[in-house]
Amino acid sequence: MSTRVEGRQGVRTTCPYCGVGCGLIVQPDGRGGAAIAGDPAHPANFARICSKGAALGETLGGEGRLLHPMLRQPDGKLARISWDVALDRVAHRFTEIVERHGPNAVAFYLSGQLLTEDYYVANKLMKGFVGSANVDTNSRLCMASSVAGHRRAFGSDTVPGTYADLDEAELIVLVGSNAAWCHPVLFQRMMLNKSLRRARLVVIDPRRTATAEEADLFLPIAPGGDTALFCGLLVHLAEAHALDYRYIDAHTSGFETTLARARSIAPDIAATACATGLASADVARFFQLFCASERVVTCYSQGVNQSAQGTDKVNAIINCHLATGRIGRAGIGPFSLTGQPNAMGGREVGGLANQLAAHMGFSPLDVDRVCRFWKAPCMATREGLKAVQMFEAVARGKIKALWVMATNPAVSLPRAGAMRNALKNLELFVVSENVMSNDTVDTAHLLLPAAAWGEKDGTVTNSERRISRQRAFLSPPGEARPDWWIVAQVARRMGFADAFGYVTPADIFREHAALSAFENDGTRDFDLSGLAAISDADYDALDPVQWPVRAGDQVEERRFFAAGGFFTPDRKAQFVPPEPPALKEETTSLYPFRLNTGRIRDQWHSMTRSGLSARLSMHRPEPFVEVHPADARAAGLADGAFARISTAHGACIMKVIVSDGQQAGSLFVPIHWSDATASCARVGDLVAPHTDPHSGQPEAKATPAAIAPVSFSLRGFVRTRHPLTFPQATWWARAAVAQCIEYRLATSLGPLHWHDFAQRVFAGRGRFADRLAGGTYSAGAFVDDELHGCLCVGPVDEPLQFALSAADGPDEDGSASARRLHESIRAAEPVVCACFQVKLDSVRKAIACGETSTLVQIGKKLRAGTNCGSCIAELKRLIKHERLAATQALAGTRLE
Numbered sequence: 001m002s003t004r005v006e007g008r009q010g011v012r013t014t015c016p017y018c019g020v021g022c023g024l025i026v027q028p029d030g031r032g033g034a035a036i037a038g039d040p041a042h043p044a045n046f047a048r049i050c051s052k053g054a055a056l057g058e059t060l061g062g063e064g065r066l067l068h069p070m071l072r073q074p075d076g077k078l079a080r081i082s083w084d085v086a087l088d089r090v091a092h093r094f095t096e097i098v099e100r101h102g103p104n105a106v107a108f109y110l111s112g113q114l115l116t117e118d119y120y121v122a123n124k125l126m127k128g129f130v131g132s133a134n135v136d137t138n139s140r141l142c143m144a145s146s147v148a149g150h151r152r153a154f155g156s157d158t159v160p161g162t163y164a165d166l167d168e169a170e171l172i173v174l175v176g177s178n179a180a181w182c183h184p185v186l187f188q189r190m191m192l193n194k195s196l197r198r199a200r201l202v203v204i205d206p207r208r209t210a211t212a213e214e215a216d217l218f219l220p221i222a223p224g225g226d227t228a229l230f231c232g233l234l235v236h237l238a239e240a241h242a243l244d245y246r247y248i249d250a251h252t253s254g255f256e257t258t259l260a261r262a263r264s265i266a267p268d269i270a271a272t273a274c275a276t277g278l279a280s281a282d283v284a285r286f287f288q289l290f291c292a293s294e295r296v297v298t299c300y301s302q303g304v305n306q307s308a309q310g311t312d313k314v315n316a317i318i319n320c321h322l323a324t325g326r327i328g329r330a331g332i333g334p335f336s337l338t339g340q341p342n343a344m345g346g347r348e349v350g351g352l353a354n355q356l357a358a359h360m361g362f363s364p365l366d367v368d369r370v371c372r373f374w375k376a377p378c379m380a381t382r383e384g385l386k387a388v389q390m391f392e393a394v395a396r397g398k399i400k401a402l403w404v405m406a407t408n409p410a411v412s413l414p415r416a417g418a419m420r421n422a423l424k425n426l427e428l429f430v431v432s433e434n435v436m437s438n439d440t441v442d443t444a445h446l447l448l449p450a451a452a453w454g455e456k457d458g459t460v461t462n463s464e465r466r467i468s469r470q471r472a473f474l475s476p477p478g479e480a481r482p483d484w485w486i487v488a489q490v491a492r493r494m495g496f497a498d499a500f501g502y503v504t505p506a507d508i509f510r511e512h513a514a515l516s517a518f519e520n521d522g523t524r525d526f527d528l529s530g531l532a533a534i535s536d537a538d539y540d541a542l543d544p545v546q547w548p549v550r551a552g553d554q555v556e557e558r559r560f561f562a563a564g565g566f567f568t569p570d571r572k573a574q575f576v577p578p579e580p581p582a583l584k585e586e587t588t589s590l591y592p593f594r595l596n597t598g599r600i601r602d603q604w605h606s607m608t609r610s611g612l613s614a615r616l617s618m619h620r621p622e623p624f625v626e627v628h629p630a631d632a633r634a635a636g637l638a639d640g641a642f643a644r645i646s647t648a649h650g651a652c653i654m655k656v657i658v659s660d661g662q663q664a665g666s667l668f669v670p671i672h673w674s675d676a677t678a679s680c681a682r683v684g685d686l687v688a689p690h691t692d693p694h695s696g697q698p699e700a701k702a703t704p705a706a707i708a709p710v711s712f713s714l715r716g717f718v719r720t721r722h723p724l725t726f727p728q729a730t731w732w733a734r735a736a737v738a739q740c741i742e743y744r745l746a747t748s749l750g751p752l753h754w755h756d757f758a759q760r761v762f763a764g765r766g767r768f769a770d771r772l773a774g775g776t777y778s779a780g781a782f783v784d785d786e787l788h789g790c791l792c793v794g795p796v797d798e799p800l801q802f803a804l805s806a807a808d809g810p811d812e813d814g815s816a817s818a819r820r821l822h823e824s825i826r827a828a829e830p831v832v833c834a835c836f837q838v839k840l841d842s843v844r845k846a847i848a849c850g851e852t853s854t855l856v857q858i859g860k861k862l863r864a865g866t867n868c869g870s871c872i873a874e875l876k877r878l879i880k881h882e883r884l885a886a887t888q889a890l891a892g893t894r895l896e
């Protein structure tokens with residue numbers, strides 16, 4: 001394991017995955033790898049890290065990296081070109097298209113993976129110098145509804161609280177958040193509060209997730225029910241005389257109208273239960289807990305945001321906090337948990353098409369202010385196209401040139417397949433990327449090699465407004481360059497050299513901080529005036545700091561709004577009456593299920609980084625669909641079999657997991673697989689393009705869908721050092737295992753076909769041996785007596801194990817390689833504890849044999865759950881389920 005950094009001073013940096021923003025200490029090994037540990041001094045994590053952060057050292061290899069600028073040739077092949085040629089070409093083609101079609105014919109699509117400095121430069125070029133606001137980001141798919149909700153209520157995109165509130169709350173409410181998997185370190189903080197201070201945890205989610213397993217009260221809400229639930233809560237708070245009229249009168253407006261709307265949506269507990277699909281007793285218990293707890297933090301995440309009613313859901317939550325004055329104090333407040341490492345930084349620089357820089361909007365005053373600060377020759381004066389609209393404009397041919405940076409929209413957008421086809425309409429499609437190939441890169445005209453995490457310098461902002469440094473500890477491979485450098489070079493070649501003369505990221509940060517302070521005078525929340533003159537040395541040494549950082553400000557309090565002071569014209573918060581909740585699209589007899597999408601514990605987005613780690617790959621090695629047992633029975637689906645999930649937009653084939661954590665009538669699929677990692681599991685293809693009217697965020701949790709069994713006669717696996725291409729009729733999914741790639745297969749092609757396939761793929765790779773026995777076909781290639789690659793296919797109902805006997809071996813002397821031939825390999829088994837590679841089967845056996853029935857005992861016996869803690873919730877769930885199964889088995893035996 002490379003998770004300990006001992007003895008020597010390492011490089012302090014920040015994790016590139018989720019919005020928790022954990023501080024890391026990295027110790028490079030001098031060979032391109034590094035040991036990773038949590039930074040004890042970082043206030044986001046105090047040394048804790050999760051399985052993804054702990055495995056970062058395994059993801060630093062150069063495999064698949066884009067090393068040089070590449071230009072696609074007329075024959076579709078890529079040819080290496082110099083940076084000068086590439087940058088000139090991008091600048092010239094963008095300029096020429098703007099001259100021909102106007103500034104709104106071009107667009108940038110950015111990413112919450114970019115650093116703030118990258119984001120700032122791209123946003124400045126497009127909005128101030130090209131003259132279009134067509135700059136949007138994959139954060140639109142992640143948390144745009146929170147931004148819109150904040151701006152409607154607070155007049156600014158302000159997260160009022162801090163992570164310390166999670167330590168001090170009496171009641172933590174998690175809405176649409178599987179924090180145990182998606183924000184694991186924060187979830188451990190919540191669990192610590194629960195065990196030390198007896199905080200109560202309420203989880204509101206259609207699925208009984210690992211997070212829900214830890215709840216004191218779990219509310220399995222119907223899809224789309226959040227607005228009704230929080231309207232019901234507001235009404236109940238009023239009826240129970242639990243409102244803070246002093247706060248409402250002094251610091252808010254619009255309360256009575258909002259309460260009246262809430263009454264029309266959810267007038268009492270019975271109506272709330274009816275509108276949310278919850279039991280009345282559970283609704284009453286939640287309302288009673290909220291009323292009785294002064295220190296309440298309500299955290300919300302993708303389950304709230306990724307909705308065509310997401311902004312109303314956010315405001316329905318905020319309304320309850322404003323009405324009780326529960327905001328901006330220790331242990332109190334609404335709290336948006338951002339998904340990406342720098343979603344917040346992107347918001348700060350205006351990386352969204354409907355914002356300008358430094359939390360300013362498109363009011364004439366703001367446009368004028370930013371224009372004067374930038375000395376911008378061609379300032380955008382109105383909002384640009386949000387992500388889904390932007391790609392629809394590409395499809396309609398309105399956008400002619402697109403530059404995508406650090407994201408994979410051909411996987412992640414709704415109707416991803418149609419969007420990927422639309423990219424072919426572009427006159428110019430530029431992609432800045434780390435990798436040579438992915439679903440998006442494969443259609444680009446021009447590829448620009450970008451420096452990756454660990455190779456570049458800058459800042460990121462986490463969910464609690466804490467700015468942390470990302471620091472380089474590796475040299476970029478080949479000719480890879482930081483994103484800010486690439487954009488600034490293009491800007492210079494477009495004729496804007498004076499405004500883009502940055503030499504270091506510190507230059508950009510100082511300008512960004514100065515803009516936040518420019519004509520601010522306390523009228524805007526985002527203020528880094530205290531950092532506007534930071535020296536290069538201080539920037540290099542910058543400790544994590546929460547904004548605002550006002551010049552001369554000695555105040556330690558970093559929370560907002562305890563005493564009002566909102567950023568609306570009258571400085572009052574605005575209650576927002578939500579629209580009566582209704583999902584955009586009804587289910588039908590053709591598509592009778594609701595399709596819910598989300599993340600899994602050990603993977604990140606489209607797996608271009610996390611998929612390189614063998615230990616992360618084995619938690620959930622194959623794309624899957626979770627189905628309720630009753631639905632599975634009705635559809636003829638068995639656990640471990642395969643199913644086709646279809647919507648009006650596309651279809652995928654996934655492995656079935658039958659789970660009573662899943663609501664009847666709902667299906668859950670993870671978002672991570674793409675055409676690069678599976679044959680038919682790109683979930684974006686399935687998702688409807690409905691968007692929230694305020695935030696533009698797409699609905700990713702409720703597309704009407706159908707499910708049906710798919711049968712294959714054989715299953716198998718291949719281990720190889722090189723990527724392979726499989727026959728069309730074969731289902732496959734790719735995962736990393738130690739030093740090679742493992743493909744899981746499901747197929748109806750017979751053993752003879754696989755004999756030919758194995759001979760072909762292993763030809764020229766050493767000695768070949770194979771065997772057909774009992775319907776199972778095994779083949780292996782041996783180089784210098786080492787197994788170089790192997791293939792095994794066999795009947796679906798039988799355990800699969802690659803094995804050759806010595807007699808099968810082609811070895812001339814029958815010695816060393818014969819011994820190797822006896823080696824047998826199974827497809828890698830699912831892992832529960834990624835740190836110590838503890839397999840699911842081992843945990844089940846340990847519980848079943850009766851020696852281990854508690855978390856502590858499992859930790860002692862198997863070490864599972866004793867390092868990063870990401871698997872603790874899953875271990876607890878396994879203990880509970882295995883005990884239940886044992887009890888049921890015993891009861892069954894007695895009945896017999």
Ligand code: SF4
Binds near residue numbers: 017018019185186
């Ligand atoms: Fe990284 Fe895990 Fe921390 Fe998120 S919780 S920032 S993934 S270490």
